[in-house]
Amino acid sequence: MSDTSARPAVPPWLYKLFTGHQYPYVRRLAKFGQAVIPGEDRQEPTKDMIDAKFWEVYPRCWAKILQEVKVGMIVVFHDLGEYPAGGYQALVDDPEAFLSATYGKKKIKVNFYDGDNFVCTINFKVAGWTEHEGGH
Known part of the structure; x- marks a missing residue:
């Protein structure tokens, strides 16, 4: 979802609930959505990756x-x-x-x-x- 004007208002408490470390669902999807390089561990997702995954998951x-x-x-x-x-x-x-x-x-x-x-x-x-x- 690249059109930010179509996004619903999301207060900080809700964004943190979805993307924080207490509930790793969104972070895990972001981490395991990265390309795999044989012999290397997946990197931790960046803030931008987590944000993109949040906007993929939250609306549904x-x-x-x-x-x-x-x-x-x-x-x-x-x-x-x-x-x-x-x-x-x-x-x-x-x-x-x-x-x-x-x-x-x-x-x-x-x-x-x-x-x-x-x-x-x-x-x-x-x-x-x-x-x-x-x-x-």
Whole structure:
């Protein structure tokens, strides 16, 4: 995607989530997308390579919203919703406001996927959530 005007707005927190070292999906694709020179290790990808791979992957990612619920001594996750690629710009623009308005006071996990491949996740304590209240 060479036309930068067609790119959606991406805040720094989301770019870092996708390209940082915590979740290596985009970095790994950039690294293993390089040409192989027999007998040599692949070089670490450059910032430009990572950026190019981000703009290849991000537009096709979809998001899954889960609620974290403590059940006894364990934590389980309940599906709250899914958003197709390009269908969650309000979440990207202001995650706290979007999640609060859409799902209310909860502890929420947002997972991003490239097809069936897990890309990254981020947790939010929404609308003043402070603890597991009454198991919900």
